[in-house]
Amino acid sequence: MKFFIDTANLAQIKEAQDLGILDGVTTNPTLMAKEGITGEENVMAHYKAICDIVDDKVSAEVISTDYEGMIAEGEKLAAIDKKIVVKIPMIKDGIKALKYFSKKGIRTNCTLIFSAGQALLAAKAGATYVSPFVGRLDDISTDGTQLIEDIRIIFDNYGYETEILAASVRHPMHIISCAKIGADVMTGPLSAILALLKHPLTDSGLAQFLADHAKAADLVPAK
Ligand code: E4P
Numbered sequence: 502m503k504f505f506i507d508t509a510n511l512a513q514i515k516e517a518q519d520l521g522i523l524d525g526v527t528t529n530p531t532l533m534a535k536e537g538i539t540g541e542e543n544v545m546a547h548y549k550a551i552c553d554i555v556d557d558k559v560s561a562e563v564i565s566t567d568y569e570g571m572i573a574e575g576e577k578l579a580a581i582d583k584k585i586v587v588k589i590p591m592i593k594d595g596i597k598a599l600k601y602f603s604k605k606g607i608r609t610n611c612t613l614i615f616s617a618g619q620a621l622l623a624a625k626a627g628a629t630y631v632s633p634f635v636g637r638l639d640d641i642s643t644d645g646t647q648l649i650e651d652i653r654i655i656f657d658n659y660g661y662e663t664e665i666l667a668a669s670v671r672h673p674m675h676i677i678s679c680a681k682i683g684a685d686v687m688t689g690p691l692s693a694i695l696a697l698l699k700h701p702l703t704d705s706g707l708a709q710f711l712a713d714h715a716k717a718a719d720l721v722p723a724k
Contacts, residue, residue, distance in 0.1 A: 502680045505558065505688035507668070509536045509547065513691045514554050520694075525558030526551055527632070527668065527688040529588070529612070545581055552582035560610045560630075562588035563598075571598040579607045586610050586629060591619045596626045603627025610666060617651040624656060624663040630686065635679065636669035645669070646678040653683050673697050 503524035506517045509532040517523040528551070538547045548561050559582070563574040571594060575587040579602075586608040589595045595611065602609045603626065610630040611623035615638060620631045633652060635645030652665050667679040670689030673696040679687050 502684065503558075503664075503686040504694060505560075505666070505686055506694065507532070507670070507688040507690055509533045509538065509551070511536075511550060511554065514551060517691055517694060518554050518556075522694075523555060524686070525560070525586075525688075526555055527560040527588070527610070527666075529562050530564060545577075548578065548581050548585065552584045555584065557584045558586055558608075559584045560586045560588045560612075562612065563590075566590065566592060566594065568594040568597050568601075571595065572601055575602060575607065575609075588612050588632075589628075591623060596622055599623060599626035599628045603629075612668070614668075615648070617648065617655055620652040620663075620665075621655055624661040628663050630664045630666040632666045632668040632688070634669035635667050635675055636671040638669075639671075646675070646682060649679055649684050650682045 504522055505525040505527050506514055506523060507527045508514060509528045514526055533544060538544055548559060551559050561578045563571045565571045565574050571589060575598065578587050579585050587602055588610045589598050591611055591613045599609050599611055608629040610632055611628040612632045614620050614631050614633040620633060623631045633648050638645035638648060649665060649667055656663060664685035666686040666688060667684040668688050670676055670687050670693055672693050676687050676689060676693060676697060
């Protein structure tokens, strides 16, 4: 399973990259705004700064909602760095834009997927990734991981190469559930990734090992 971090915060991206387990980054206009990044020049420079930290796969989202606008914006984003994946919303013109970028060999991430039908359309249009939003479905009492399962079945039935990028992941159990189903990628906050590390028996076991080691060292007669 590939691990993407869902943030535009450079320090957090660097922390995840330094762990050695990071495969990519997803951003969205909300996450960029959270970091106070506004204005085309600053936005472009920020994406470049992210690309300079990670090895590959930085999703940068278009703001336009019409076909021509998405193409123009997506091409500008793709020109920033080879690591950029153009993020396109799941709307009618978005499907056409996915097809356009797919033909040009520019990688895409179709965002705001909330149904299996939407994922199927994006795959047919040649999206590199589809991003079903697990957490936001859970927020409205709908089973987000069930959607991942449905998309997995459909993509496997037809051999679609489009990768399932489980998005809107909020906590470690989302990651585990999506991994069990076979999502290709998950994107979540650093907190959810780091939470995978934790187990109280690991902490108490390590404390015991260190205490026993120190005790044994005390018993060694001084020369
Ligand atoms: C996907 O790429 C989105 O950036 C993201 O996962 C949305 O997550 P949220 O629902 O926690 O805002």
